[in-house]
Amino acid sequence: MSITWFVVLSAVLFAIGLFGVMTRRSPLVILLCLELMLNAGNLALIAFARGHGNADGQIFALIVMVVAACEVVVGLGLIVAMYRRRIPIDADAASELRG
Amino acid sequence: MAEVLFFLAAALAIATALAIVLVQNPFYSVLALILNLIALAILFLLLNAEFLAAAQVVVYAGAVMVLYIFVTAYVGGSDQPVIPEGGVLRTIAPFFAAAIFIELSIAIVGSSLTMLDSSGGEISAGFGSPAQIGELLLSRFLVPFEAASYLLLITAVGAIVLAQRRRGLEEAEL
Numbered sequence: 001m002s003i004t005w006f007v008v009l010s011a012v013l014f015a016i017g018l019f020g021v022m023t024r025r026s027p028l029v030i031l032l033c034l035e036l037m038l039n040a041g042n043l044a045l046i047a048f049a050r051g052h053g054n055a056d057g058q059i060f061a062l063i064v065m066v067v068a069a070c071e072v073v074v075g076l077g078l079i080v081a082m083y084r085r086r087i088p089i090d091a092d093a094a095s096e097l098r099g
Numbered sequence: 100m101a102e103v104l105f106f107l108a109a110a111l112a113i114a115t116a117l118a119i120v121l122v123q124n125p126f127y128s129v130l131a132l133i134l135n136l137i138a139l140a141i142l143f144l145l146l147n148a149e150f151l152a153a154a155q156v157v158v159y160a161g162a163v164m165v166l167y168i169f170v171t172a173y174v175g176g177s178d179q180p181v182i183p184e185g186g187v188l189r190t191i192a193p194f195f196a197a198a199i200f201i202e203l204s205i206a207i208v209g210s211s212l213t214m215l216d217s218s219g220g221e222i223s224a225g226f227g228s229p230a231q232i233g234e235l236l237l238s239r240f241l242v243p244f245e246a247a248s249y250l251l252l253i254t255a256v257g258a259i260v261l262a263q264r265r266r267g268l269e270e271a272e273l
Contacts (some may be wrong), residue, residue, distance in 0.1 A: 001101045002265075004215045007207050009109050013116050015200035022192035028125045028171060032132050036116055039139055042151075053220030055231055058148050060241050062232070065154065065167065067162055067248040068252040076170045077261035083174045084264065092186075095127035095161040 006047035013040035025091050027082075031075045038068045108236055123226040128168045130193040147221075148227040 011097045013036060049057025052083030082089060115138065118131035136159050143152040207215065214220065225231045236244045 001105055001143065001220050002216050003219060004207060005105065005109075006146065007202060009112065009142070011173065011203035012113060014203070015196045016113070016116040016120060018199055019196035023189050023193065024120070024131055026125055026183045028167075028174070029119070029128050030262055032119050032125075032128050035132060036119060036135065039136065039242055041138060043142060046146050046151060048214075049148070050219040050222075051214040053222045053226070055227060055235060056153055056239075058227055058232060058233050059152055059243070060265070061148075062154065062236075062246055063243055065159065066150075066202055068249060070250055071157070072166065073254050074261065076166060077258040078175060079170060080115045080262040084262075091230070093160055093176065 003047050003051040005021060006050075007044055010040040010043040012045065013037075014045070027075070027091050027094075030091060031072060031079075034075075035068060035072065038064060038071075086095055101145055101227075104141065108138045108141040108145070111135075112142070126171050129164065129171055132167075133160050133164050136164070146227075147222060150227055150229045150232045154230075 006041055017033045017036035017040060020036065024033065025086055042064050045057045045061040049055060079089060087094065112135055115131045115135040119128045119135065122128050122131065136155055140152040140155040143155060
Protein backbone atom coordinates (compact mmCIF):
# COMPACT_ATOMS: atom_id res chain seq x y z
CA MET A 1 0.00 0.00 0.00
CA SER A 2 1.96 3.01 -1.17
CA ILE A 3 1.81 6.30 0.74
CA THR A 4 0.62 8.14 -2.39
CA TRP A 5 -2.86 6.65 -2.00
CA PHE A 6 -3.26 8.15 1.45
CA VAL A 7 -1.99 11.57 0.42
CA VAL A 8 -4.25 11.69 -2.66
CA LEU A 9 -7.23 10.67 -0.50
CA SER A 10 -6.41 13.54 1.85
CA ALA A 11 -6.37 15.90 -1.16
CA VAL A 12 -9.85 14.64 -2.17
CA LEU A 13 -11.23 15.20 1.33
CA PHE A 14 -9.62 18.65 1.48
CA ALA A 15 -11.21 19.67 -1.83
CA ILE A 16 -14.65 18.44 -0.72
CA GLY A 17 -14.33 20.39 2.53
CA LEU A 18 -13.27 23.51 0.65
CA PHE A 19 -16.29 23.19 -1.64
CA GLY A 20 -18.54 22.99 1.42
CA VAL A 21 -16.97 26.00 3.11
CA MET A 22 -17.46 28.08 -0.03
CA THR A 23 -21.04 27.07 -0.80
CA ARG A 24 -22.93 26.45 2.45
CA ARG A 25 -24.61 29.31 4.35
CA SER A 26 -25.20 27.78 7.78
CA PRO A 27 -22.23 28.52 10.08
CA LEU A 28 -22.75 25.09 11.67
CA VAL A 29 -22.17 23.29 8.38
CA ILE A 30 -19.26 25.60 7.55
CA LEU A 31 -17.63 24.54 10.84
CA LEU A 32 -18.23 20.88 9.98
CA CYS A 33 -16.55 21.37 6.60
CA LEU A 34 -13.60 23.07 8.33
CA GLU A 35 -13.30 19.96 10.50
CA LEU A 36 -13.22 17.90 7.34
CA MET A 37 -10.38 20.00 5.93
CA LEU A 38 -8.39 19.82 9.19
CA ASN A 39 -8.79 16.04 9.26
CA ALA A 40 -7.63 15.81 5.66
CA GLY A 41 -4.51 17.68 6.74
CA ASN A 42 -4.10 15.28 9.65
CA LEU A 43 -4.29 12.30 7.32
CA ALA A 44 -1.53 13.77 5.15
CA LEU A 45 0.64 14.45 8.22
CA ILE A 46 0.24 10.91 9.50
CA ALA A 47 0.87 9.44 6.03
CA PHE A 48 4.12 11.38 5.77
CA ALA A 49 5.08 10.37 9.31
CA ARG A 50 4.64 6.74 8.28
CA GLY A 51 6.51 7.31 5.03
CA HIS A 52 9.54 8.69 6.84
CA GLY A 53 9.25 6.17 9.67
CA ASN A 54 9.37 9.06 12.15
CA ALA A 55 6.70 9.75 14.77
CA ASP A 56 7.20 13.55 14.85
CA GLY A 57 4.40 14.00 12.32
CA GLN A 58 2.02 12.19 14.66
CA ILE A 59 2.74 14.77 17.39
CA PHE A 60 1.99 17.46 14.81
CA ALA A 61 -1.34 15.78 14.04
CA LEU A 62 -2.15 15.54 17.75
CA ILE A 63 -1.58 19.30 18.16
CA VAL A 64 -3.78 19.92 15.10
CA MET A 65 -6.52 17.90 16.82
CA VAL A 66 -6.20 20.13 19.92
CA VAL A 67 -6.41 23.29 17.82
CA ALA A 68 -9.43 21.87 15.96
CA ALA A 69 -11.19 21.18 19.25
CA CYS A 70 -10.53 24.78 20.38
CA GLU A 71 -11.83 26.12 17.07
CA VAL A 72 -15.02 24.06 17.42
CA VAL A 73 -15.65 25.27 20.97
CA VAL A 74 -15.22 28.94 20.11
CA GLY A 75 -17.21 28.60 16.88
CA LEU A 76 -20.11 26.88 18.61
CA GLY A 77 -19.98 29.49 21.40
CA LEU A 78 -20.36 32.19 18.76
CA ILE A 79 -23.30 30.35 17.17
CA VAL A 80 -25.04 30.04 20.57
CA ALA A 81 -24.41 33.75 21.22
CA MET A 82 -25.92 34.62 17.81
CA TYR A 83 -28.96 32.46 18.59
CA ARG A 84 -29.48 34.07 22.01
CA ARG A 85 -29.41 37.56 20.52
CA ARG A 86 -31.82 36.49 17.75
CA ILE A 87 -29.39 37.12 14.95
CA PRO A 88 -30.27 34.79 12.05
CA ILE A 89 -27.94 31.78 11.89
CA ASP A 90 -26.80 32.57 8.39
CA ALA A 91 -23.33 33.46 7.18
CA ASP A 92 -24.76 35.76 4.50
CA ALA A 93 -26.88 37.78 6.95
CA ALA A 94 -24.01 38.45 9.34
CA SER A 95 -22.30 40.97 7.11
CA GLU A 96 -22.27 44.09 9.27
CA LEU A 97 -18.50 44.31 9.29
CA ARG A 98 -18.24 43.97 5.50
CA GLY A 99 -16.18 46.77 4.01
CA MET B 100 -5.93 -7.35 3.47
CA ALA B 101 -4.55 -3.86 4.01
CA GLU B 102 -5.58 -2.89 0.49
CA VAL B 103 -9.16 -4.07 0.97
CA LEU B 104 -9.41 -2.23 4.28
CA PHE B 105 -7.93 0.91 2.72
CA PHE B 106 -10.39 1.02 -0.16
CA LEU B 107 -13.37 0.32 2.12
CA ALA B 108 -12.34 3.06 4.55
CA ALA B 109 -11.50 5.48 1.73
CA ALA B 110 -14.88 4.91 0.05
CA LEU B 111 -16.65 5.46 3.39
CA ALA B 112 -14.61 8.62 4.03
CA ILE B 113 -15.38 10.14 0.62
CA ALA B 114 -19.07 9.17 0.75
CA THR B 115 -19.56 10.68 4.21
CA ALA B 116 -17.57 13.80 3.24
CA LEU B 117 -19.94 14.32 0.29
CA ALA B 118 -22.89 13.70 2.61
CA ILE B 119 -21.69 16.44 5.00
CA VAL B 120 -21.66 18.95 2.17
CA LEU B 121 -24.75 17.83 0.25
CA VAL B 122 -27.28 16.90 2.96
CA GLN B 123 -29.82 19.61 3.80
CA ASN B 124 -30.40 18.97 7.48
CA PRO B 125 -27.36 20.02 9.60
CA PHE B 126 -28.15 17.21 12.04
CA TYR B 127 -27.44 14.57 9.38
CA SER B 128 -24.28 16.44 8.46
CA VAL B 129 -23.03 16.02 12.04
CA LEU B 130 -23.84 12.30 11.98
CA ALA B 131 -22.02 11.95 8.64
CA LEU B 132 -18.98 13.67 10.14
CA ILE B 133 -18.90 11.11 12.97
CA LEU B 134 -18.78 8.29 10.40
CA ASN B 135 -16.11 10.20 8.50
CA LEU B 136 -13.96 10.46 11.64
CA ILE B 137 -14.29 6.73 12.27
CA ALA B 138 -13.27 5.97 8.68
CA LEU B 139 -10.24 8.21 9.15
CA ALA B 140 -9.39 6.38 12.39
CA ILE B 141 -9.25 3.12 10.38
CA LEU B 142 -6.86 4.80 7.94
CA PHE B 143 -4.72 6.01 10.85
CA LEU B 144 -4.52 2.42 12.09
CA LEU B 145 -3.34 1.32 8.63
CA LEU B 146 -0.56 3.92 8.97
CA ASN B 147 0.56 2.48 12.34
CA ALA B 148 -0.76 5.48 14.31
CA GLU B 149 -2.47 3.47 17.04
CA PHE B 150 -2.65 6.18 19.67
CA LEU B 151 -3.97 8.79 17.27
CA ALA B 152 -6.64 6.40 15.98
CA ALA B 153 -7.82 5.81 19.54
CA ALA B 154 -7.73 9.53 20.34
CA GLN B 155 -9.64 10.26 17.14
CA VAL B 156 -12.47 7.92 18.10
CA VAL B 157 -12.62 8.75 21.82
CA VAL B 158 -11.95 12.50 21.84
CA TYR B 159 -13.11 13.57 18.40
CA ALA B 160 -15.94 11.28 17.40
CA GLY B 161 -16.95 10.96 21.05
CA ALA B 162 -16.56 14.23 22.92
CA VAL B 163 -16.35 16.98 20.32
CA MET B 164 -19.22 15.60 18.26
CA VAL B 165 -21.47 15.47 21.33
CA LEU B 166 -20.93 19.23 21.61
CA TYR B 167 -21.94 19.59 17.96
CA ILE B 168 -25.07 17.52 18.43
CA PHE B 169 -26.14 19.53 21.47
CA VAL B 170 -25.65 22.86 19.72
CA THR B 171 -27.42 21.65 16.57
CA ALA B 172 -30.34 20.49 18.70
CA TYR B 173 -30.34 23.78 20.65
CA VAL B 174 -30.18 26.10 17.67
CA GLY B 175 -32.54 23.89 15.68
CA GLY B 176 -31.18 22.82 12.33
CA SER B 177 -33.30 24.50 9.72
CA ASP B 178 -33.34 22.98 6.27
CA GLN B 179 -31.63 25.19 3.78
CA PRO B 180 -31.02 24.83 0.08
CA VAL B 181 -27.67 23.11 -0.33
CA ILE B 182 -26.35 25.53 -2.90
CA PRO B 183 -28.12 28.87 -2.50
CA GLU B 184 -28.21 31.28 -5.40
CA GLY B 185 -26.24 34.42 -5.64
CA GLY B 186 -22.64 35.33 -5.24
CA VAL B 187 -19.71 34.90 -7.55
CA LEU B 188 -18.10 32.75 -4.85
CA ARG B 189 -20.78 30.04 -5.09
CA THR B 190 -20.60 29.91 -8.85
CA ILE B 191 -16.85 29.39 -8.94
CA ALA B 192 -16.73 27.11 -5.86
CA PRO B 193 -16.87 23.75 -7.73
CA PHE B 194 -14.21 24.86 -10.19
CA PHE B 195 -12.05 26.20 -7.37
CA ALA B 196 -12.33 22.96 -5.39
CA ALA B 197 -11.55 20.89 -8.51
CA ALA B 198 -8.59 23.14 -9.29
CA ILE B 199 -7.19 22.73 -5.75
CA PHE B 200 -7.56 18.94 -6.02
CA ILE B 201 -5.84 18.76 -9.42
CA GLU B 202 -3.09 21.06 -8.25
CA LEU B 203 -2.46 19.01 -5.11
CA SER B 204 -2.49 15.77 -7.10
CA ILE B 205 0.05 17.13 -9.59
CA ALA B 206 2.22 18.25 -6.67
CA ILE B 207 1.97 14.82 -5.00
CA VAL B 208 2.36 12.59 -8.04
CA GLY B 209 4.85 14.86 -9.76
CA SER B 210 7.13 15.24 -6.77
CA SER B 211 10.27 13.14 -6.97
CA LEU B 212 9.90 11.87 -3.41
CA THR B 213 10.75 8.18 -3.59
CA MET B 214 9.17 7.81 -0.15
CA LEU B 215 5.71 8.28 -1.67
CA ASP B 216 5.96 5.15 -3.81
CA SER B 217 7.10 2.94 -0.96
CA SER B 218 4.81 1.60 1.72
CA GLY B 219 6.76 3.50 4.38
CA GLY B 220 10.21 3.54 5.92
CA GLU B 221 11.65 1.29 8.54
CA ILE B 222 9.81 1.57 11.83
CA SER B 223 10.62 0.28 15.27
CA ALA B 224 8.31 -2.05 17.18
CA GLY B 225 6.58 0.63 19.29
CA PHE B 226 5.90 3.07 16.43
CA GLY B 227 2.87 5.24 17.20
CA SER B 228 2.19 3.55 20.51
CA PRO B 229 1.00 5.64 23.49
CA ALA B 230 4.40 5.07 25.12
CA GLN B 231 6.30 6.57 22.22
CA ILE B 232 3.91 9.50 21.74
CA GLY B 233 3.96 10.26 25.47
CA GLU B 234 7.73 10.15 25.60
CA LEU B 235 8.03 12.53 22.64
CA LEU B 236 5.43 14.89 24.10
CA LEU B 237 7.25 15.14 27.40
CA SER B 238 10.76 15.44 25.99
CA ARG B 239 11.27 16.93 22.53
CA PHE B 240 7.84 18.50 22.20
CA LEU B 241 7.31 19.76 25.74
CA VAL B 242 6.84 23.40 24.67
CA PRO B 243 4.11 22.68 22.06
CA PHE B 244 2.45 20.41 24.62
CA GLU B 245 2.35 23.19 27.23
CA ALA B 246 1.22 25.72 24.62
CA ALA B 247 -1.63 23.39 23.65
CA SER B 248 -2.73 23.09 27.28
CA TYR B 249 -2.76 26.89 27.66
CA LEU B 250 -4.72 27.17 24.41
CA LEU B 251 -7.32 24.73 25.75
CA LEU B 252 -7.62 26.68 29.02
CA ILE B 253 -8.05 30.00 27.21
CA THR B 254 -10.62 28.45 24.88
CA ALA B 255 -12.65 27.03 27.77
CA VAL B 256 -12.80 30.44 29.46
CA GLY B 257 -13.51 32.18 26.16
CA ALA B 258 -16.38 29.83 25.27
CA ILE B 259 -18.04 30.43 28.65
CA VAL B 260 -17.74 34.20 28.22
CA LEU B 261 -19.11 34.02 24.66
CA ALA B 262 -22.11 31.84 25.42
CA GLN B 263 -23.18 33.26 28.79
CA ARG B 264 -26.43 35.17 29.14
CA ARG B 265 -26.09 38.92 29.13
CA ARG B 266 -29.29 40.10 30.72
CA GLY B 267 -29.07 43.80 29.92
CA LEU B 268 -28.37 43.27 26.25
CA GLU B 269 -31.04 40.65 25.68
CA GLU B 270 -33.84 42.58 27.32
CA ALA B 271 -32.87 45.75 25.51
CA GLU B 272 -33.20 43.97 22.19
CA LEU B 273 -36.54 42.38 23.00
